[in-house]
Amino acid sequence: MPEGHTVHRLAAAHAEMFRGRPVAVTSPQGRFADGARRLTGRVLESAEAYGKHLLLRFDGEQVLHVHLGIYGKYTLAPGPAPTPTGAVRLRLASDGGYADLRGPNACELLEPGDVKTLLDRLGPDPLRPDADSELAWRRISRSRTVIAQLLMDQAVVAGPGNIYRAEVLFRAGIDPRLSGKDLAASQWAALWADLGVLMAEGVRTGRIDTVRPQHTPEAMGRPPRVDDHGGEVYVYRRTGQPCLICENPVLTTELAGRNLFWCPVCQSPR
Incomplete structure (x- = not known):
């Protein structure tokens, strides 16, 4: 399972590629199709890591939560997104590039109260300046x-x-x-x-x-x-x-x- 530094790197990569831009969101595999429809066209406002959890915050108070688990993998690359191959749960695409997510333990939209519940059950993250x-x-x-x-x-x-x-x-x-x-x-x-x-x-x-x-x-x-x-x-x-x-x-x-x-x-x- 990826350790916390990997998720912080992913947060930074998402911020560099998508922050401040409208993002096309799809689920080629279909398992996140409803969530993708709610997110597509929205602007990514921030990308943060809390331990092994990635939180992508879009306008309209939409928060995407990703936990890679044991089998989850990301592919991020500049340029136009190619035709999806394999079981791509989530694809983000903009003029900055694309990100494909496969096999995560969690890929879900969270309500504000659910975000608080998630963070409340986590201990402090040594990589976060607000950690206690x-x-x-x-x-x-x-x-x-x-x-x-x-x-x-x-x-x-x-x-x-x-x-x-x-x-x-x-x-x-x-x-x-x-x-x-x-x-x-x-x-x-x-x-x-x-x-x-x-x-x-x-x-x-x-x-x-x-x-x-x-x-x-x-x-x-x-x-x-x-x-x-x-x-x-x-x-x-x-x-x-x-x-x-x-x-x-x-x-x-x-x-x-x-x-x-x-x-x-x-x-x-x-």
Whole structure:
């Protein structure tokens, strides 16, 4: 599933391509035909990301909500839109280009009250300037749930996924099995700040790189990582490989249906 930095990049791309312009909206697949009829010809006023949710606001208080989920994919390109191929749920087109959406978990119009309901159930997004990290801390500090699971709970922190949660915990030297109530406030402050830095870099580059300068392939004289995820990381999907710092094997286990990666030495309980 795309992590929050990807959705922020999509919001920026939509704003650059469509904001301030009337947009032709269609649903070649037909599953969003009614919504498309309500939106077509309207002007896109803003495009925003809240965690993994994309909100496109059109004139007339029309709000399009998109959540990519596991299978959702966007194609955005300048120029005239080609004949649709495959199951295109949503197409936006203007003189700036076009955007095709396939396979999303959600593609729906929301009433103003529904937008508030959606945002109220999300935790703070480290990429948003209006985020309140204390809201997340209050939830974390009262919870017996392990911090690795809390970081994946979008009601606690909106945006991070499996990669960012594994990597920020490693960079902070925190045992992922530590309960929220046992996490120190200073540890949470470090996690929050690091999430903001790493995810902002992901927005800038379009990939997730989490290793510090002294641990890059160039600095260590090692081959670049080969993985369809891309990016240089410490523990994510490096099961059995030597830790880049202590050289002990990276471990993995399943937690709440997702693979969790960590170094048992660098992240040993203290």
